[in-house]
Amino acid sequence: MKLFGEKAVRRILMVTAFSALSGLLLIALFILNEGLPFIFKYGIKEFLFSSDWYPHLGKFGIYPMIVASLWVTLGAMIVGxxxxxxxxxxxxxxxxxxxMxxxxxxxxxxxxxxxxxYGFIGVMVLAPIIRANFGGPGLSLLAASIILGIMILPTVISISIDSILAVPQSYREGSYALGATTWQTTHMVTIKASKSGIIASIILGLGRAIGETMAVIMVAGNSxxxxxxxxxxxxxxxxxxxxxxxxATGMHRxxxxxxxxxxxxxxxxxxxLASVAIRKRMVKR
Amino acid sequence: MKTKFQIKDFSFYFNEEKVLKNINFEIEANSILGIIGPAGSGKTTFLRSLNRMNDLESGYRIEGNILLDGIDIYKPEYDVVELRKKVGMVFAMPVPLPMSIYENVVYGPRLSGVQDKKRLDELVEKSLSSAYLWEEVKDRLHTSGMRLSGGQQQRLCLARVLAMEPEAILLDEPSSGLDPISTAKIEDALTVLKKSYTIILVTNNTKQAARVADNTAFFLMGELIELGTTSQIFTSPVKTQTDDYITGRFG
Amino acid sequence: MRIHPRYTQRGAVVILGGATLLTLVILIFIIVFILEKGLPVLGWNFLTSNPEDMGRSGGIFPTLIGTIILPLIAIIIATPLGVFTSVYLSEYTKETRATKIIRFGTDCLAGIPSIIFGLFGYIFFVITLGMGWSLLAGGLTLAVMILPTIIRTSEEAIRAVPKSYREVSFSLGASSWQTVKKVILPNALPGIVTGVMLSIGRSIGETAAVIFTAGSSLRIPTSLLDSARTMSVHFYILAREGISAENAYGTAAALIIAVLLVNLSAYWLMNRFISKRS
Incomplete structure (x- = not known):
């Protein structure tokens, strides 16, 4: 009787895990299924590298959006x-x-x-400053970059700190024992040893920046x-x-x-990329 | 003498590396078997084969059989949970579960369905007494087991095994990190306990085997080199490797 | 020319310290800015009265309801699914290539922009399944969005339970489920709860995935198939359509306080967990 219970529990857990995971897989497949056929039908090159986005005319080139996303993300990285x-x-x-x-x-x-x-702060505080000092509409690539740069700070700082703290204290002591200052120890020993973790933190920050929607809509201007x-x-x-x-309906959707x-x-x-960087850190240790 | 375990041509592979090589011998009931040998000789792997703790690892494979009271413990329909109730284990590092002393001791009996408070209380007192710990903790049974000293924790682990009323007890270097007094207490407990249990003691400390074991087995590189009564192994070993090891020439 | 180490040391302290200070100033500024302008608006009356004239005046009561119910639906669905899945993955399967792929998959899903979940929820729940803009569609979308996070944080909490506890439990004749129930879950619980709390925080602040699935009706929802507006959606609409800066600030303040409360309790739990451990 008890053994049956054990088996039943295992089965319940397995079914739950299987349905949760396959549900998540289905979402990925659903999105691919809705999007991929369009890309092939419309033409990969046309879709990715044409600048004509006129949905009402059946023209769907997302090149300007790709460029904008890259610039905004790059800008966020430069700031953040x-x-x-x-x-x-x-x-x-x-x-x-x-x-700490x-x-x-x-x-x-x-x-x-x-x-x-964050988007609201961008609109109320940042955009007017940009408009007053540099001209233009204010709601811009620059504003989006700065706001996203701020938004990725927690991710970058938190993961970087974790990876810096993971550097064994003995490395630092070895350096101090040779008469190095804190900064010399930091940039010659600590940063080197935690480099891949720091890189991973930036990559994950980039992921957050490129996926951010509402803040960007509010501050980037959207043309x-x-x-x-x-x-x-x-x-x-x-x-x-x-x-x-x-x-959006039909082709547009x-x-x-x-x-x-x-x-x-x-x-x-x-x-x-991030998981490769993190794994590299594990292997090195 | 009654036989408890029969090990028949038992080999153990971990990731296709042969860690135990064709082991053959029998373990007597109601005695202490000491297993000695240098680090990496397969002692612990062997010990964990006796209650199938190795099942928790992946990437292993076995050949041959281990029989407990004449029944193959590796046959597919064998109930591992029942096996572990019959064959208790004390680990090298004392690991009290993060709960009170009392809860630690009744963990096993509760799993087997013992609910009666009086019965549990009896078990706790009896097991802790047999592990020579009762006097030290009887006034604070409901404090965390993690607050005890290392030596006390290890005796708690022994008491926890005794509370399951097993038939055999496996000990994996139980006093490796302990002070001499705690070690002595555990050894005293074992010599009393062997009257009712079959005890198998893996130890890095040859002197410990000499002090408490009735029989001693010497493992080297995954092979059983020599098995005999403890006095025979320590006074007139047959194999030169055994002699070299117990006289401290390596290991 | 070589700069003396003493000067590079000082320079480093100034630059690094300056960066830290700037970060803190920016972040504190954001909170203070919102609270300073929002708190005077935010009061009992603001929270409990209905909005008037599209939110131009009046309070935010219906959005408060939406903000409570949507994350609640999401958490009720995603928590058991996520926790069971992580228990199964970490305790009932051996570490293989398949589990590694699953872990990478959930990591990727956890990083997917919420707008994509919004897109999915809109087409699948709202349109295909015909739920319309509703609490149910929004809650399901949020559940799907936070599920990878819950699986991940629960798995981390479960893996943090020392392996030796499992060995001891098994050696004492416990079955897998007994070990999970008596040793693994009690020890992983604070970590799991922290993950759930952080997910609640994320759900409360989420806008992109909610606005297209739960809609933005300002009426008080009476069934799960009614559309509802959360505080974040309300705030977004007030701010973006320039309806009322004053009420936008008030809503933002309520939003920030809610999110900070949820997250602070998560940290409090986590700390209690850590101090109990050591």
Whole structure:
């Protein structure tokens, strides 16, 4: 009787696990199924590299959105990566442990602030500053980059700190024993040993930036064009989906799913890179 | 003398590496068998084969049989849970589960369905007494088992096994990290317990085997080199490797 | 020319410390900015009265309801699914190529932009299954969105339970399920709960996946098939359509406080967990 119970539990768990995982798999397949046929029918080259996005005319070229997403993500990295990595180094190597233990969760808490709030700050505070100092509409590539750069800070800082703290204390002691200063130890020993973890943190931050939607919609301006300057208004891949989803039908809807497929592939590539970087860290240790 | 375990041409492969090589011997009931040998000789793997703890690992394969009271414990329909209730185990590192001393001891009996509070109380007192721990903890049975010292924790682990009322007890270097007093207490407990249990003691400390074991087996590189009464092994070993090991020439 | 180590040391402290300070200032500014403008609006009345004139005046009561119910639906569905799945993966299967692929798959899904879940939920739940814009469609979409995270955090919590506990439990004659029930889950529970709390936080703040699946009706929902608006969606609409800056700030303040409360309790649980362990 008892043995039956054990078997039943195992079966229940197996069925649950199987349905949860296959459900998730189905979602991925559903999106691919809605998007991939369109890409092939419309032509990969036409879809990815044409600048004509006129849904009402049946023209679906997402090149401007791809370029915008790349620029915005790159901009977010330029703003967020150094700030985040420097912050992580300072907090883990130059800050007393108890202080770090308060500041780190505080910063992580900020990952929880809804993206619409970041977007709102971008509209109310950042855009007017940009408009006043550099001209242009304010809602721009630059504004989106800065806001996203701030949004990825918690991810970059938190994962970087974890990987810096994972460097064995004996490495640092070895360096100090040879008369090195904190900075010499940090950049010659600690950063080297935690490099792949830091890189992983930036990659995961990029994943967050490229997938962010609401904040970007609010601050990027959303015009479909290839930006010439950081002050131009741009529309990213995610914004494109969100802006047109509620009224899209037929080919247009499929084109949005196809945009989703492109995003999906980018995310999978970024995740693979991050997990390779993290695994490298494990192997090295 | 009654035989408890029969090991018949038993080999153990881990990731296709032969870790135990064609082991053949019998283990007497109601005695202490000491298993000695240098690190990596397969002692622990052998011990964990006796209650199929190796099942928790992946990538292993076995050949041959191990019989408990004449029944093959590796035959497919054999109930592993029942096996582990009959064959208890104390690990090298003392691992109290994160619960009270009392809860640690009744963990096994509760699993087998013992609910009666009085019966459980009796088991706790009896097991802790047999493990020479009762006097030290009887006033704080409901504090966490993790607050005990290392030596006390290991005796708690022994008591936890005794509470299951097993037939055999496997000990894997039970005193490797302990102070001499705790070690002595555990050894004293074992010499009393062998009257009712079959005890198999893997140890890195040849002197411990000499002190408590009735019979001693010497393992080297996955092979059983020599088996005999403890006095024979320590005074007139037949094989030169055995002699070299117990006189401290290697290992 | 070689700069003396003492100066590089000082330079490093200034630059690194400056970066940290700037980060903290920005982040604190965001919270203070919202709270300063929002708190005067936010009051008992604001929370419990109905919005008037599309939210131009009045309160946010219906969105409060939406904000509670949607994450609740998501958590009720995703928690058992996620926890059982992680128990099965970590305790009932051996580490193989297949489990590694599953783990990578859930990692990827956890990183998928929420707008893609919104797109999926809209086409699948709202249109194909005919649920319309509803609490149910929104809740299911959120459940699907947080499921990978719950699987991942639960699995991490379960793996953090020392292997020796399992060995001891099995050696004492416990079956797999007895071990899970008596040793693994009690020890992994705080970690699992933390993961669930963080998912609730994420659901509360989510906009992209919700606005296209639960809709944005300002009426108080009376059934699971009614459309509803969450605070984040309400805030987004107020802000984006320039309906009322004042009420937008008030809603944002309520939103931030809710999210911070949920996350703070998650950290509190986590810390209790860690201090109990050591």
């Amino acid at each position: 990566a150094p700030l985040g990595v420097f912050g992580a180094i300072f907090l883990s190597e130059y800050t007393p442990r108890p202080v 233990k308060i500041i780190k969760p505080t910063i992580e808490l900020l990952a929880a602030i809804p993206s619409v709030v 479909v064009n290839i930006p010439n300057t950081p002050l131009d208004s741009v529309r990213t891949l995610t914004a494109n989906i969100a802006l047109e989803m509620s009224y 499929q084109a949005l799913f196809a945009t989703g497929v492109v995003l999906l592939i980018v995310i999978i590539i970024l995740n693979s």
